[in-house]
Amino acid sequence: MSKDHTLSDEHEELRRTVEEFAHDVVAPKIGDFYERHEFPYEIVREMGRMGLFGLPFPEEYGGMGGDYLALCLALEELARVDSSVAITLEAGISLGAMPVFRFGTEEQKRAWLPKLCAGEMLGxxxxxxxxxxxxxxxxxxxxxxxxxxxxxxxxxxxxxxxxxxxxxxxxxxxxxxxxxxxxxxxxxxxxxxxxxxxxxxxxxxxxxxxxxxxxxxxxxxxxxxxxxxxxxxGRGYAQFLRILDEGRIAIAALSTGLAQGCVDESVKYAKERRAFGRPIGDNQALQFKIADMEMRAYMARVGWRDAAFRLLRGERFKKEAAMAKLYSSTIAVDNAREATQVHGGYGFMNEYPVARMWRDSKILEIGEGTSEVQRMLIARELGLTG
Missing domain, CATH: 2.40.110.10 (Butyryl-CoA Dehydrogenase, subunit A, domain 2)
Incomplete structure (x- = not known):
């Protein structure tokens, strides 16, 4: 396993495939579902047909034979466009199917995993x-x-x-x-x-x-x-702690996707929006703001990929997962706030994706372990107790 976080050809192909799906299928439709507070069954079915719900599971149970890195790559690309769809996939795999796969009997795996991997059923x-x-x-x-x-x-x-x-x-x-x-x-x-x-x-x-x-x-x-x-x-608590350790990497990838999506939308808007006779992106103050957003997203990506590669290599990853989740969720909120500012009044309008990203960002500092819990975990891994 590479230690420089280089993606294999298979992982890069998957990333590009999900990127295309997110922009061509999710982006044009999800806003209407979001405003109606409606679950996007059509999109979820398509994700199931693509095999996304089976990404990290063996083929013998109906999975794609991939790994946790593959899941996280898919989550980042989906979250660049929409977090509702991304969290549906993350929870369906990491919280729904993974406990059955990690701890279930052979009978339980064969009873539940095929439909969960196909996206025909959610756990x-x-x-x-x-x-x-x-x-x-x-x-x-x-x-x-x-x-x-x-x-x-x-x-x-x-x-x-x-x-x-x-x-x-x-x-x-x-x-x-x-x-x-x-x-x-x-x-x-x-x-x-x-x-x-x-x-x-x-x-x-x-x-x-x-x-x-x-x-x-x-x-x-x-x-x-x-x-x-x-x-x-009597081991249920310990089992779920393991599930949450892995899930933090997934949420870090999702958070990174939202942060990157904020950059994508801000760059696009800064080139199109004109004020005082020129694109607002010509203004250095705005350029610096977006440059900082890009830097934060990049560093968050480095963090979650490091944790994911450690997991795949069978190394300890608890501290790295906690740091990745803490940092990426924090900068997702920062980038969402700054993207809204870049868009001005339009950033407050729900027709623009950054408004949705702003609303979606805060929960990332809470779900699957609050920021305070992540700091506790990091301190404990450093040997600080009490």
């Missing part, structure tokens, strides 16, 4: 609760074993891809017991959509990501087979 990741966000260890949802079934009670919130017409499962973290010193033992359990007692609330009214699906879930005496346990009982 969701039920971790966050109203009283347990960053403190995932504070989970209150419970699962009690009764014979050959788990009985689940509790609530999850802010769950992506959980209420679409093609959502097939939610993997739920729940307390299944206590250690000798009283600490909760958390396990992961697959809950198929439509299971009695499993209620999906109406979609949230959100600031951004308006063409993606995000909902609250409730479980009232939900019964699923004991065989739906994902991985080892």
């Amino acid at each position: 969701a990741f039920g971790l966050t609760e109203p009283g347990a966000g960053s403190d995932a260890g504070g989970t209150r949802t419970t699962a009690v074993r009764e014979g050959d079934e788990w009985v689940i009670n509790g609530t999850k919130c802010f769950i992506t891809n959980s209420g679409t017409d093609i959502t097939g499962l939610v993997t739920v973290t729940a307390v299944t017991g206590r250690t000798d010193d009283g600490r909760p033992q958390i396990s992961s359990i697959i809950v198929p959509s439509g299971t009695p007692g499993f209620t999906v609330a109406p979609a949230y009214s959100k600031v951004g990501w308006n063409a993606s699906d995000t909902r609250e879930l409730s479980f009232a005496d939900v019964r699923v087979p004991a065989a739906n346990l994902l991985g080892e009982e």
Whole structure:
């Protein structure tokens, strides 16, 4: 594996293919979906036909036989145009299908992965609760074993891809017991959509990501087979920490895409918009602003690719993933703010992509680990505790 972050011919071909798809298919349509707060089933189906939902999974389960770098390259290119579509793919793979692939039994993999890889079905990741966000260890949802079934009670919130017409499962973290010193033992359990007692609330009214699906879930005496346990009982929290470590690289790539998209739109507008008889891009103050935006996007790309290459080489990557996620999400917000400024009044109009990017950027500093959590992780990796 190369250590200079050079893309293979296959990776570069994939990147170009997704770039073309984003500009030719997503860009002309997504604005209308976004304004209507409507899930873009047509676009998602096309992504499934392209094999994007199966990118990092083996062919034996219906995947494309690629890797996590391939996924991240696709996410960056999609997010250059729209983050709702990008987060639908990221959550569908990293949070929906990946837990099944990483920790599922062979039977579970063969039951769920083919449709998830084809994009015919979406999976969701039920971790966050109203009283347990960053403190995932504070989970209150419970699962009690009764014979050959788990009985689940509790609530999850802010769950992506959980209420679409093609959502097939939610993997739920729940307390299944206590250690000798009283600490909760958390396990992961697959809950198929439509299971009695499993209620999906109406979609949230959100600031951004308006063409993606995000909902609250409730479980009232939900019964699923004991065989739906994902991985080892009591290891659910540790399992999801691994999933989140990888997911941070994906969110960093997505954030980088949004930051680069802000550059793309600003350069285009600066060349077209005229004031005082010349393009506004002739003004050095504006040139410097856009140059700084490009620099930030470039450095964010270097960061997430370094973390991704470490993951592929089997090296430790927790610190690098946290740094990449922290930096890229921060500069995504910075670039979105500056792109709006470059566009002036038009940057405040939803018909311009930068308005959508501005609205979409803030959640990147919150989702899959807040900026504060990333700093905690980095400090711990440096040996600082307490």
